[in-house]
Amino acid sequence: MQWKNNLTRLLSIEYPVIQAPMLGVSTPEMAAAVSNQGGLGSLPVGGLSPQRTTELIQQTKQLTNKPFAVNLFAHSIPAIDQSTAEAMQAYLETVCLANQIPYTKLALNDLHFYSYKDQIDVLIQEKIPIVSFTFGILDDESIQSLKAAGCLLNGTATSVKEAELLTEKDIDIISVQGIEAGGHRGTFLTDDPLPMVGLMSLLPLIADRVSKPLLAAGGIHNGQTIKAAFDLGASGVQVGTAFIASPESVAIPAYKERLQRSSETDSVLTRSFSGRWARGISNTFMREIDKSGLSIPEYPIQNSLTTALRVAAQRQNNAEFTNMWAGQLASASEAKPAADIFRKLIAQTEALF
C-alpha cells in the first residue's frame, strides 16, 4: 500500500487528499489553499450560471497555478408540481413571519434552473483538468467532450451499483460516499430506500468490484481515518467537514460554532432544505418542517423555494433556519487556515505510512 500512488500520478498532485466541494461553504480561496499545499482543491459550481462559473474559476486561477477540480451537479430537472410548491411557499412564509426572518416570495413561473450542460463549454474553455460530479452521471456527449479536451472525470457513488455504472461509463475516478459524509447524498439510482452504507462496508465492496481509483468520502478527518480508508481499498480521500470552520469558508459564524461543539449524533439526514437527502446538524427548521407533514418538492425546486429564507437567516447569523451540512465527525472541524488543516492531516498520515 502506497501513500503516493496511481492517483497522485494521475492527478499530478503531491498528496492524495482532495478538499471536498461544498457549495455555500467552499471558496476559491479554500480550493487554492489546498492545491497550493500539494492536495487537490475543489471548486463547487453545481447549478450556477455559466457566467458565475467562469468568474469563480478565474478567481481560483488567480490564487493558484496548481490543478484544482471543478464540481458539477449531474441531476435531471423535474417538472414543478404547482400545488405542492404553492403549499410549501405558504408554509415558508408562515415560518419567516413567526421567526422575524424577512420573506421574499418567488414567482414560480420565473424559476430557471441551470443544467450542468450549460457549464461544459466553460470548463473546456478554461482547460479545467479534473471535473468531479455528483447526483448522477454526465450524459455521454458531455463525457466525450470533456474527455476529448483531456479532462479527467470523477463521479460519486453511494452503492456498489452506482460505482459499477460509473465504471461502465469509463469515469476515471470514483468517490465512495459513506453514510458518514456531510452534505448532500450523491445517490442517483434509487433513494427509496436511500442507500445508507457505512464507508467501512461500502469501500471494500466497491474495491472488490471496480478497478478505478477510489476516493473515500465521509468522516475522514485525521491520519488514522486516512490510513483505514487506504486499508479498505481507497487510493485517496476526500475531506470536507474538517475545512468548514476555516477562515476560507463562507459558513456563517453561528454554523462554525455549532459544528465544533456538535456530537456524532447531532447530524441527521434531511430533505427539508433542498428536496434532496443531505446530512446536516439538526435545527429548528428541519424539525418544524418534519412536524408540518407537508410534502417536500423535489430537488432543485425545494432548494430554490428555501433560498430566500436561508440567505435571510444567514444575514442574521441565525443557525436555526439555514442548512448546516456536516459529517459525523463535525467536531473535528478546526478554526484554522485551510493550509494548516491540510498540513496537519498530511503530517499525521505520513507518520502512519
Added chain:
Amino acid sequence: MQWKNNLTRLLSIEYPVIQAPMLGVSTPEMAAAVSNQGGLGSLPVGGLSPQRTTELIQQTKQLTNKPFAVNLFAHSIPAIDQSTAEAMQAYLETVCLANQIPYTKLALNDLHFYSYKDQIDVLIQEKIPIVSFTFGILDDESIQSLKAAGCLLNGTATSVKEAELLTEKDIDIISVQGIEAGGHRGTFLTDDPLPMVGLMSLLPLIADRVSKPLLAAGGIHNGQTIKAAFDLGASGVQVGTAFIASPESVAIPAYKERLQRSSETDSVLTRSFSGRWARGISNTFMREIDKSGLSIPEYPIQNSLTTALRVAAQRQNNAEFTNMWAGQLASASEAKPAADIFRKLIAQTEALF
C-alpha cells in the same frame, strides 16, 4: 499496533476475534467452534429462562474447554399498552391468514418476560468468565456480583455518550456497534433519533474519549476490515453475519440463501419484528407492517407477539415472514464450517500485520 494485545491477554484467548452473539442464529456448536480455534465464541441467552440458560451453557461446555462469553439483554421491561397490543395481534392474525401461516394467539395476560437479573446467579454458578450485554447497562448490583465472581464485563455502545456511561460503570470492554452491524441496535440512551453512526466515525471518536479496550462491530468480514478497525482504535473485532450461513447456525435455509445473494442496500433498519430497531434483509413482513401504519409495541412486547408467526414461517422455510438479521456485508457470509470461516479471517489478518 499489535494484533495480539491487551485484549487477548485480558480474555485469555489467542486471537482478538469475537463471534458475535446472534440469538436465533448462534448455537453452542458455533460458540465452541470459534473458542476452540483460539477466538472467543459467544452464547446468546437474552430473555431466556434461567433453566434454558443453564442448559445452553452446559451444552457449550461439553464442546469446548476454552473460554466463551455469554450475552445478556440489559433492557428494562415496559408496561403493556393493551389497545396497541390488541390491534397488533389482530393485524398479525390477518397477515397469517392471508399468507397460509398457522396463527397462534397469545393471551396478553399470560405474557411473562425474563429479566437478565434472573440469569445472574446461573452465570456465577457456571463460572462464566466473560459476560457481554447489549440494550442497556446491567444494574450496579449485578455488576458487583459478577465482578466479585471474577467475571469480565463487555457492554455495547452505539454513541460516544453510551461508551462514556459504560466506562463510568467500569465495564471492562466496550463493543462499538457501527450502523453497518446486523441485528438489533444496542442503543440505550435515546433512539429518537436513533444513533446511526458509521464505524469509521464512531470508533475513533470513542477511542479518543475512553481508555477501555474496544471491539469493532459491524461489517467486519475479512483481513482488510479487521486491519482498518485496528487503525481506528479497536483492540479486537466482533464478527456476526459472516457466520450466519455456517452449518453451526440455525438460520433457516431460505435465510442463508437470501443472505448470500443480498447486496449492501438490501438490509435496512426495522422495528417490525421485535419493537426494537434492528438491521435485517428487507422482506414482505417488514414492508407490509410499515404500510399498515400501525403503532408497533415496544421491545420485548412486539417480539413476543410476533414469535408464533416467526416460528411458523421458519417451519415453512418462508423467508418473507421471519427476521433475517444481517449486516451491510451480508454477501460475505459463506456456507462453510465456523472453524473454517474463523481460520480464513485469521490468515487474512495475519498477512496484514
